[in-house]
Amino acid sequence: MTDTLASHADHELNRGEPLIEMDDVGKSYGAIRALRGINLRVNAGEVTCVLGDNGAGKSTLIKIMSGLHPHNDGSLRVDGKEVSFSSPREALSHGIATVYQDLAVVSLMEVWRNFFLGSELTAGKYPLAGLKVKKMKEIADAELRKMGIVVKDINQPIGTLSGGQRQCVAIARAVYFGARVLILDEPTAALGVKQSGVVLKYVAAARDAGLGVVFITHNPHHAYLVGDHFVILKLGATTLDKTRAQVSLDELTRQMAGGDELTELSHELKR
Secondary structure (H helix, E strand, C coil): CHHHHHHCCCCCCCCCCEEEEEEEEEEEECCEEEEEEEEEEEECCCEEEEECCCCCCHHHHHHHHHCCCCCCEEEEEECCEEECCCCHHHHHHCCEEEECCCCCCCCCCEHHHHHCCCCCCEECCCCCCEECHHHHHHHHHHHHHHCCCCCCCCCCEHHHCCHHHHHHHHHHHHHHCCCCEEEEECCCCCCCHHHHHHHHHHHHHHHHCCCEEEEEECCHHHHHHHCCEEEEEECCEEEEEEEHHHCCHHHHHHHHHCCHHHHHHHHHHHC
């Protein structure tokens, strides 16, 4: 699995090398302040877990890194150079790929068609170019087998796969097309324990291959299984920013649940 990921990296990544750096990044939508003062590092060979409840600012953070929305304040650097993406394609050209919770797959399309969705291999010149169907099937099947997913038929609709398998297809697709940074939006949110384990194993494999992974989640247990660095957002601001060595699972869970606010509420209820 790790060999597959490493073979598709654009260039050799050094573990700990900063790929994305955010300094005092903020985002406003009119009078609404969605993010403020965000400082974040995404390093090669590490999983950065961003946690928070609904409305915490996780989605806005994803949109800035993936090129959907530009930031208003602060600086965003990729490979040490300041950038402000104008589109997801521009972010992808810098090696930043996002796997959203809805996966951007077409359920009724075949597995191989979804693997190459939007990046199909063609033969000939437009507008008479044909698809290299056989080649795409061979590549998709080989890549999925290397990461431990064996589908009954590469021609079967992707909607017939399990949730964990669909997540892995989407992740493998992003890596195959040159991702150096993987942004995963709640990849285990709708999955059971076994299927979540499949996804988390692949997240760990991506990290071990030297990619920088941004794992967006509201589940501290899943985050702590694979995370190297933890950031908790609340109302658009950072409330916790610690490495694995600096925080325990119990503390991470307590902070996610409300931390001191939860303790204060408990005292009030007891009275």
